[in-house]
Amino acid sequence: MVKGKKVFQQTCGTCHKLFEEGNAIGPDLTSADRKNTDYLLEQIVNPSVYIRPEYVSYEVETGADQILTGLMVESTTAAVTLLDKNNERHVLPRGQIKQLRESQVSLMPDGLLEALQPQQVMDLFAYMQSNESVAASAKSQSLESRK
Numbered sequence: 001m002v003k004g005k006k007v008f009q010q011t012c013g014t015c016h017k018l019f020e021e022g023n024a025i026g027p028d029l030t031s032a033d034r035k036n037t038d039y040l041l042e043q044i045v046n047p048s049v050y051i052r053p054e055y056v057s058y059e060v061e062t063g064a065d066q067i068l069t070g071l072m073v074e075s076t077t078a079a080v081t082l083l084d085k086n087n088e089r090h091v092l093p094r095g096q097i098k099q100l101r102e103s104q105v106s107l108m109p110d111g112l113l114e115a116l117q118p119q120q121v122m123d124l125f126a127y128m129q130s131n132e133s134v135a136a137s138a139k140s141q142s143l144e145s146r147k
């Protein structure tokens with residue numbers, strides 16, 4: 001469980017929360033259909049097939065011919081704020097936006113599992129499909145072992 005947690009933190013936790021830990025770029029996975037391995041695999045292998053409307057990513061081309069991609073976390077008459085995959089916010093004044101379009105691809109990269117060893121994939125799934133209480137005891141265990 002501890003190993004799977006580490007894989008999660010490195011591969012997914014940069015964008016997702018699970019059991020109260022991790023960044024909040026993508027949806028919190030604690031309440032996702034985690035016990036459903038087919039569902040998880042589909043989402044991980046091909047993130048762009050189904051994207052929830054709240055998590056559609058946008059591409060902005062600025063006057064300086066810079067292209068930024070991210071989730072639109074704020075939109076006012078004055079500016080648009082994009083949150084990129086590195087958890088950085090970009091406030092783009094409307095006057096500097098040349099083009100703004102919905103992206104067809106998810107902010108979540110595909111091929112994430114290909115970068116892992118088979119054992120790491122198994123550890124990751126064991127951790128993601130565990131119950132919160134088990135994960136919590138793994139947490140106290142890893143604290144124990146650090147003493």
Ligand code: HEC
Nearest residue numbers: 011012015026027043047050051052055085106107108112
């Ligand atoms: C760069 C950020 C990023 C990384 C890294 C990332 N994801 Fe995602 N993930 C997202 C975003 C944004 C969405 C929402 C858009 C979508 O469905 O593609 C998402 C959607 C999902 C969903 C669907 C959840 C739902 O409720 O719609 C699952 C499941 C998921 N990710 C699992 C993972 C797992 C497991 C990993 C690690 C192997 C991972 N993600 C890595 C950003 C990321």
